[in-house]
Structure formats: C-alpha cells, structure tokens
Amino acid sequence: MPREYQYPFELRHLVGFREVARQLHFRKAAETLAVAQPALSRTIAQLEQAMGVDLLNRTRRKVELTAAGRAFLERIEPLLRALAAVPADIQALAGGQAGHVRVAFTGLAMATVLPGILREFNRRYPGIKVELNESPTSAQLESLKSGEIACGFFHPDAASSPGLSTQVLLQEKNGVLLPAEHPLAKAKKLRLRDLAGTPFVMFPRAHNPGFYDRVLAAFQQAGVTPRIADEVWPRANAIGLVRAGLGATFMAPSEAKQLPDEVAFRPIDGPAPESRLVLGWRKDAPADPALGAFLVVAGAATA
DSSP states (O other): OOGGGOOSSOHHHHHHHHHHHHHSOHHHHHHHHTSOHHHHHHHHHHHHHHHTSOOEEEOSSOEEEOHHHHHHHHHHHHHHHHHHHHHHHHHHHHTTSSEEEEEEEOHHHHHTTHHHHHHHHHHHOTTEEEEEEEOOHHHHHHHHHHTSOSEEEEOOOTTSOTTEEEEEEEEEEOEEEEETTSGGGGOSSBOGGGGTTSEEEEOOGGGOHHHHHHHHHHHHHTTOOOEEEEEOSSHHHHHHHHHTTSOBEEEOGGGGSSOOTTEEEEOBOSSOOEEEEEEEEETTOOOOHHHHHHHHHHHHHTO
C-alpha cells in the first residue's frame, strides 16, 4: 500500500479514544461502545504507542486528558463527525436531494422564466446549491462543451447546439424599447420602417449570431437599413442606454412586463426579429441527480 495511505492507527482506535475522552471513565465508555473494558484499555494503549505520547492520565480515582490528548481530540472530532455524515450525504446526493448545479443564463432568461424556476427549485430541493453565471450564448456553448456548466439558458440558432439536448422555453416576436420621450413612443404599434432614423443599441454579433442576423433580416425585409449606434453587453446595459435616451433596442414582450418610467415598449407590426430561449445540456453528460432534478423543475415550470 502506498505510504500516504498507511496510518499508525485504525478507526476503532479513534472511536474508542473519543468515547473515553467524553466520559473520562473506561468502564462507562466500554459499556457505551459494547466492548469489554480490557479490550478498550488495550485499544487506547495501542493508540498512545502509535502516537508516541500519553493521551490520558490514569489513576485509580479518575481519568484525565493530557494536553496532547486534548489536542488530539480536537483534531479527530470533526473527522469522525464528517465520517458519520457520509452515508446520509451520499444517499441525498444519489437521490437528488443534495448537490451542486452550475447554471448559466442570459438577461432574457432572468427577466422572464428563470426566477420562477429558481424559486420552485429552492422550495423543492433546498439542499442543492445552484451556482449562477450570466454569460452570452457563445460563451455558454463553450462552457457546456467543456463541462464547466451543467446547463444553460441561451438563444439558439440552426447550428448552435450539436451534441446538446434542448428544451424551448420562450419564442416571441420582438417589440421595440424606446425612450419615453421619443416621438414614436406615443404610437400603439410601430413598423421597422418607422424607425429608420432611430439609433439602435445592439450587442456584439459574436455573442448571439442567430438573433443578430434575424434583426438584420427583419430590417432588410422591411426595406430599411438599421442605424446601429452601439453594441453592449450584458442586456441590462442596453436597457440603461435606452433609459438615457441614447437609442432604442429590441425586447420580447415577456421581458417588458416591468419597465421604468423612462422607457416605453411598443409592439412591431410586420417584420420583426424573434427571440428564442432554450434550456440546454450535454447529451453525453455524466448522470447527475442534481442536474436531473433541476431539468425536471425547469420543464414543469415552462410546460
């Protein structure tokens, strides 16, 4: 056996010592452990020989811990508690009641379906920790491929998800978010050609090529060349620029339910880009009960 796995004592030595240290009485400790008192005395003697120090002071009247014994007890107590918890912890992990799930998301997910999913998941599985990371679609696909995240809420295109299983969560025709003082903000509906002179705040195409190209295709279909004034990320920055009056941006109706007074959401009549949000995970990912539980809750919340 490799030297790093060779210990001068066994688990029974630690358990025996802890019980004697708790009760400071060999007979009572032996009764608690259901062993013979002489056998327990030999166990403690073997442990002291292995450690090379006296852990207990023994007299006919009492048993006391030495300074070395107190230090030894402090070190083995957390180890023994951790070992005692292992069976329940493993059973909880295997049953999907405990664990850890790394989840990535985009701004659209957090503004629509994700809060409800997280609330229900935390209610049903309080022992599973969900680690959240906001990242664009392109970064999520790389993280899924490498196994850095377990699943992601992202925006697919035709070629974005080889090797992934996906579930559609949202598919909506976009409207436009305008500064409240924009001349077109009073209209009930708009067409893209009405916005020919309006600067738009977009995001870098590399973050989500599918949606970016759908925006350009919608403008082309409307016979308009878009005026893209800025490209920013994350999503909240684009909304902030609209609030500042620096341009307009596209938004799904589900995302536009709660907006500040400085902006106005208006539906688009005619050609408009479509937002598509999916939950994706690797088809060949190792079996993980915690991830399985998360996928079940997410699927039920959006069914």
